[in-house]
Amino acid sequence: MNQAYAEILDNFTMAPGYHKMTLGCETPFGAAQPGQFVMLSIGAGATPLLRRPFSIHRMVPDASGRVKLEILYKVVGEGTDIMARMPVGAMVDILGPLGKGFIVRGHYRRIYLAAGGIGAAPMVFLLETLRQQPETCQCHVFLGGRSRGDLLCRERFEQLADQVDCTTDDGSEGAQCFLTSPLEAAVRRQPPDVIMACGPMDMLTCVAGIADRLDVACQLSIESVMACGMGACLGCAVPAAGDGSAYHHVCKDGPVFDAQLLKL
Structure with a gap:
């Protein structure tokens, strides 16, 4: 588990009511497994204060050694409404990867x-x-x-x-x-x-x-x-x-x- 500040690289409407946010994260987040999640805090002074959980949608490594972490979210309340309006370049406090993910066994065909x-x-x-x-x-x-x-x-x-x-x-x-x-x-x-x-x-x-x-x-x-x-x-x-x-x-x-x- 790691705590870090991540830069918003992209944040756009994917479909009505749904958004995708791309975060630039350091390499420890590259160890995430499918099904794990992260907890996001949207910044000092913002409300609501509590972190919000989001499934990891995609992990995309880049040439610089960082990992692009994508989050797909639905706007359902004040917190996600604030997230949907956050600009590229803003920073978010991210904690993760957390939880237990999917188990893929070798015999699955x-x-x-x-x-x-x-x-x-x-x-x-x-x-x-x-x-x-x-x-x-x-x-x-x-x-x-x-x-x-x-x-x-x-x-x-x-x-x-x-x-x-x-x-x-x-x-x-x-x-x-x-x-x-x-x-x-x-x-x-x-x-x-x-x-x-x-x-x-x-x-x-x-x-x-x-x-x-x-x-x-x-x-x-x-x-x-x-x-x-x-x-x-x-x-x-x-x-x-x-x-x-x-x-x-x-x-x-x-x-x-x-x-x-x-x-x-």
Whole structure:
């Protein structure tokens, strides 16, 4: 884990309500793994005061030895609204990489990735990392959103994946259904070695159910509000599997979990 000040190299609107910020970071951040996150403070004197967690969207090394760290975020409140208006050249206080990321095992030959809405953010980093592995595997992406504008990073997924299925709630792009419908059909037709997913909790609950019913390994990246990012505040608890008396903390034990460890 490292704390540093990073320069904003780019900050632009990717789609209505969604923005991408590129930060220039020192090399220690290059050790980040897909699924890990960073905590951002947007500057002294700014409100809100607490750091905000953001999945690492991409890591791009440059010739100078620095790493360009990309964050994909949705404007949902005061903090992200301030972020969206920050200019190139401004500095942010960044802490990370934090948490536990996706586990890619050597025997995986077929992987299904499910990304719902802003849940696409860490999945690009994951897919880029998979494509750098010496072992070849088939990657099938299931991309979903409320509407066409919520199908984030579609072009990048199509560049990297063997197949991309898009769904929208309103039918404005792809099939009018939840992404879990084509996902379940694909699992029944050709089971993968693992499903890896990130998105709204309702979606993750359904994905975990599919994996459980059809006996497929499943890793879930949980989105949660958190204040510290290190397990101290205990504000990001999720129920553990079992009788409900135990909890995991998203920042410390996750954000990526084996689905069987959670009570969803």
